[in-house]
Amino acid sequence: MSQLPLLEIRNLHVAVDGKEILKGVSLTINRGEIHALMGRNGSGKSTLAATLMGHPRYEVTKGEVLFEGRNLLEMEVDERARAGIFLAFQYPVAIPGVSVANFLRSALKSLRGEELSAREFRTALKEEFRALHMPDNFASRYVNEGFSGGEKKRLEIVQMGLIKPKLAILDETDSGLDIDGVRIVSENVNRIAGEETGVLLITHYQRILRYIRPHFVHVMVGGRIALSGDESLAHELEQRGYDWILQEIGAEEKTLQEVG
Amino acid sequence: MSNMLTTTSPAGLELIEAISRHLAEPEWASAHRKEAWSRFLQAPTPSRTHEHWRRTDISHLDLENITPRLPSEYRALPEWLEAVIRRGARRIGGTLAFVDGTLVHEHVTDSLRKKGVIFTSWSQAIQRHPDLVRRAIENVDYDPADEKFTAMARAYATGGTVLIVPRGTEVTLPLQTFFAASEAQAVFPHTLVILEEDSRVTLLDGMFSPDSSTRAFGSGVADLILGDGSELTYVLFQQWGQGMEYFHHQRAVLGRDSHLTTITVALGASLSKATIESVLCSSGAVSDMLGVVFGDDKQHFDHHTVQLHTVGNTTSDLLFKVALDEASYSAYSGLIRIEPGAQKANAYQRNENLVLSSTAHAETLPNLEIEANDVRCTHGATVAPVDIEQMFYLMSRGMAPRDAKRLIVEGFLQPVLDRIPAKSLREMVSAKVDEKIAHRRF
Numbered sequence: 001m002s003q004l005p006l007l008e009i010r011n012l013h014v015a016v017d018g019k020e021i022l023k024g025v026s027l028t029i030n031r032g033e034i035h036a037l038m039g040r041n042g043s044g045k046s047t048l049a050a051t052l053m054g055h056p057r058y059e060v061t062k063g064e065v066l067f068e069g070r071n072l073l074e075m076e077v078d079e080r081a082r083a084g085i086f087l088a089f090q091y092p093v094a095i096p097g098v099s100v101a102n103f104l105r106s107a108l109k110s111l112r113g114e115e116l117s118a119r120e121f122r123t124a125l126k127e128e129f130r131a132l133h134m135p136d137n138f139a140s141r142y143v144n145e146g147f148s149g150g151e152k153k154r155l156e157i158v159q160m161g162l163i164k165p166k167l168a169i170l171d172e173t174d175s176g177l178d179i180d181g182v183r184i185v186s187e188n189v190n191r192i193a194g195e196e197t198g199v200l201l202i203t204h205y206q207r208i209l210r211y212i213r214p215h216f217v218h219v220m221v222g223g224r225i226a227l228s229g230d231e232s233l234a235h236e237l238e239q240r241g242y243d244w245i246l247q248e249i250g251a252e253e254k255t256l257q258e259v260g
Numbered sequence: 261m262s263n264m265l266t267t268t269s270p271a272g273l274e275l276i277e278a279i280s281r282h283l284a285e286p287e288w289a290s291a292h293r294k295e296a297w298s299r300f301l302q303a304p305t306p307s308r309t310h311e312h313w314r315r316t317d318i319s320h321l322d323l324e325n326i327t328p329r330l331p332s333e334y335r336a337l338p339e340w341l342e343a344v345i346r347r348g349a350r351r352i353g354g355t356l357a358f359v360d361g362t363l364v365h366e367h368v369t370d371s372l373r374k375k376g377v378i379f380t381s382w383s384q385a386i387q388r389h390p391d392l393v394r395r396a397i398e399n400v401d402y403d404p405a406d407e408k409f410t411a412m413a414r415a416y417a418t419g420g421t422v423l424i425v426p427r428g429t430e431v432t433l434p435l436q437t438f439f440a441a442s443e444a445q446a447v448f449p450h451t452l453v454i455l456e457e458d459s460r461v462t463l464l465d466g467m468f469s470p471d472s473s474t475r476a477f478g479s480g481v482a483d484l485i486l487g488d489g490s491e492l493t494y495v496l497f498q499q500w501g502q503g504m505e506y507f508h509h510q511r512a513v514l515g516r517d518s519h520l521t522t523i524t525v526a527l528g529a530s531l532s533k534a535t536i537e538s539v540l541c542s543s544g545a546v547s548d549m550l551g552v553v554f555g556d557d558k559q560h561f562d563h564h565t566v567q568l569h570t571v572g573n574t575t576s577d578l579l580f581k582v583a584l585d586e587a588s589y590s591a592y593s594g595l596i597r598i599e600p601g602a603q604k605a606n607a608y609q610r611n612e613n614l615v616l617s618s619t620a621h622a623e624t625l626p627n628l629e630i631e632a633n634d635v636r637c638t639h640g641a642t643v644a645p646v647d648i649e650q651m652f653y654l655m656s657r658g659m660a661p662r663d664a665k666r667l668i669v670e671g672f673l674q675p676v677l678d679r680i681p682a683k684s685l686r687e688m689v690s691a692k693v694d695e696k697i698a699h700r701r702f
Contacts, residue, residue: 053656056648077655078664087656093649097671106667107657142671159657 004069006031006198007167008050010026013062014044014051020061021047023148023223030165034199036234039220040242045202046090049171052200053087067167082111084166088156088173090202095143100155101125103143104162111163128161131188145235149176157185161192168193169200175210188212205239219245273297275327276415279475282330283383283418288394288660296414303407312405315591315623316533316562321505323408326446326477329360331383331418334377337364341440344468351684353433354379359440360447361418375429377461382420383451392424396454396485401511406535409507413448413479420450425459427487433492434462434682441476441504449480455490455518462682464495464689467528472503475530484512486520487509488542493521493681496536497689500529502557508534514574517544523680524551524580526561527688527696537566540574540605551580552676554669554696555588555620565594565609572603572632581676582613583669584620596639600631614672616646616665616702663702669697 007029014022022044029035037045051058052065065072067083095103104125116124126246130134132154135229153173154164155253170189174182189212193199201212207218209231210219217233218225220240224247227233276297280290305323306313324625336347341357345365353372356379357365363381370378378389385393391463402410421437439449451465469476486492492512500506506529524536538547552562567576596607604669613622624641646668654664673693680686 055652076661077652078658078660081656089653089656093647093653095650095654095668095671097668097674102670103654103657103667106659106663107654110658110660110663121298166275220291 003108005029005066006068008066009063010065011063012048012051012060012065014047015059015061016047016057021223022051024063025223025225027218027225029200031166031198032195033137033216034201034212034214036214037200037202037220038204038217038234038237041204043220044223045220046171046173049087049169049202052080052169053077078110078179086160086163086165086168088153088160088168088170090171092144092152092156094145094147096145098143099140100143101139104159107159108162124162125158128158131191132158132202133184134158150178150181153177153181153185157188157192161188164192165197167198167200169202171202172204173201174203174205183211184207190251202208205227206234209234221245221249262420264358272324275330278330279328279416279418283386285383285386286390288390289386293417294395294524296411297582299402299407300415302491303411305408306405310405312564313439316531316560321477323412328416328418328446328448329362331362335359335362335364338442340470341365341438341468344438344466348436348688351433352436353431354435354531355438356381356421356436357438357440357474357601358419358449360442360445363419365438369433371543372431372433375431376426377429377431378420378422378424378657379435382417382422382452385422385424385452389422389424392454393422393452396483397444399644400483403509403511403535403537403668406453406507406509409476409479410481410509411508413481413676416446416448417450418448420452421465422452423463424454425456425460425461425490427456429456429459429461431459434464434685436464436466437683438466438468440467440674441478443470443472443503444474447480449478451480451482451484452493453482453484453492455486455492457515458489459487460491462493462495462685464497464685466497467500467506469501469504471501474503476500476504478504478506480506480508482508482510484510484520485487486512486514486518486545488515489517490515491519493523495523495525495680495685495689496534498524498526498528498532498534500532502530504529505531506533508532510535511537511539512547513541514545514547516542518542519546519548521548521679521681522550523676524563525548525677525693526551526553526563527692528542529559531560533562533564535564535566537568539568539570540576541570543571543573545574549576549577549580550676550679551576551582552673552693553580553582553590554673554693555583556585556696556700557588558586559588561588561590563590563592565592567594567596567609569598569602569605569607571608572601572605574602575606576608578609579676580611581673582611582622583616583672584613584622585616585702587617587619589621591623591625593627594639595627595629596637597629598632598635599636601634603634605632606636608637612672613641613643614646614669616669662700665702666697670694
């Protein structure tokens with residue numbers, strides 16, 4: 001195994017429409033590690049996710065990101081995917097007229113550089129559908145069109161299962177899911193991630209962390225990681241909320257709230 | 261158009277007489293041609309000052325010097341057309357193929373014959389079923405805006421299909437006609453469909469020609485007559501090659517409780533302009549009009565639809581989807597007209613344009629004329645580039661930008677193609693659309 005970290009983010013600054021959202025994020029994720037990224041709405045969690053995937057609206061103004069030692073920021077979105085990065089979207093978009101099966105086949109073809117046999121694809125798809133408790137007829141529905149929030153989130157994890165990324169960024173995958181949904185999705189994330197995949201799990205709530213147990217927990221405030229710890233930090237947040245962190249970082253509080 | 265038979269006006273009349281003689285047409289049919297001919301001469305050549313012609317410039321056309329080939333006794337089925345037929349739809353009830361107006365291929369299943377369905381060429385129909393054809397064409401309406409072209413098409417019609425489905429007959433397998441044009445030719449496709457009461461059928465008119473740097477010309481008419489309680493699905497599959505300039509006028513007259521579905525698929529021709537009209541003149545009539553246009557290169561498309569409700573308790577729906585790449589252009593204009601007294605009419609219209617390049621251009625012009633007060637009527641139109649979030653989503657799954665774009669275009673058009681009811685036709689048309697999309701570099 002390579003000595004290089006899977007993902008290394010160094011002092012990342014990101015602006016959207018000229019407004020700075022991330023103000024110096026540093027984070028290292030190694031293979032097999034699960035990192036939970038928590039924080040209030042607007043703290044910059046989703047911005048970090050979208051930036052790592054290469055969304056064109058997010059402009060990196062400073063800092064660097066290395067993926068297996070390669071400069072991630074120079075790579076196009078599809079190159080990043082082919083390098084092994086996967087983003088489970090917070091709000092997956094609908095692609096009208098394109099069936100789930102057609103979409104997934106095209107995606108796998110692009111990622112693997114060759115077409116899967118129809119049989120191989122069908123078998124793999126059926127397995128993932130079954131694992132996520134989704135009926136087979138989802139394959140013929142249009143991608144995310146008319147899906148419930150929970151169905152969209154499950155389809156993201158179906159994709160993760162088929163793609164088997166090196167780094168999975170899960171952006172609020174738990175929102176929109178009921179209690180059973182959170183459990184099912186979590187079990188599958190654990191299964192797919194196994195020992196090798198790095199996971200960046202973005203969430204508001206502690207509830208998904210009962211199933212996907214993080215090695216590290218980071219709290220984002222005002223575009224920076226304000227505090228990092230182990231699993232116990234998540235429990236503390238659950239009990240005490242976020243305000244105490246603001247007090248703990250004292251001097252910065254005012255500025256951070258203004259921009260947050 | 262150096263290869264085309266050219267002629268001045270008096271010679272044009274001689275040509276028409278020659279066509280009539282050649283096809284051994286009865287007097288009334290010949291008179292119909294001559295009337296069309298004189299209308300053609302009288303009608304002014306449309307210019308862009310006319311609203312209907314504002315977006316299509318035809319000033320380079322010398323219409324009075326464009327004439328068809330005389331139909332020949334025998335012409336072989338060209339290899340490329342044979343391939344189209346062979347590779348085309350399976351499970352077909354009947355196929356006719358014309359090249360430059362001459363019938364070159366005719367296949368009708370026995371079961372169709374036994375049912376008494378007439379599916380044959382224009383000239384044979386005139387001989388064998390003169391009364392039916394005569395009654396239909398005597399009531400032909402010359403739309404003033406398109407008269408120059410429809411009159412020309414009726415005067416010069418050589419190849420053409422007549423489909424007559426007897427009362428109460430359901431034709432389960434779809435029928436198809438291929439109209440082909442050779443390089444640099446002028447063609448005048450003509451389709452007449454008569455559905456008697458409570459009959460049901462699906463017909464596809466496919467239009468093909470080889471790509472050419474030489475200009476070719478076409479002017480076609482389709483008359484669709486739906487008897488009470490009948491159901492017609494009519495697919496116009498316009499796949500003319502490069503070089504073709506094609507004008508089309510389609511008019512459907514809907515009887516009581518009849519149901520028409522028209523699906524216009526326009527992929528080909530350098531320039532094409534079509535008017536597609538449904539006349540809902542009996543209570544309970546339903547018209548669904550669908551369209552798919554996909555342009556590239558410098559293709560020019562101009563589609564005009566008319567949903568005309570002359571009586572109440574009638575319903576019309578329309579969905580026209582246009583995708584444009586490179587320097588292609590599309591104008592869509594749609595009129596919903598609800599005449600006085602046509603209460604409880606429902607009319608819907610939607611036009612969506614997906615613009616794939618900065619040099620492509622789409623125009624959309626909905627128009628409502630509503631003269632009754634108890635109606636439901638909605639219309640909507642969009643012109644938009646490819647959605648950045650959709651691109652991001654697909655690319656985040658490893659797809660290169662061109663593959664992502666392809667998938668989005670396919671998805672944009674597919675829902676309309678999915679509404680072609682006959683599986684065999686649906687697959688053939690979808691494959692051709694996908695083929696054109698797949699060839700795009702984006």
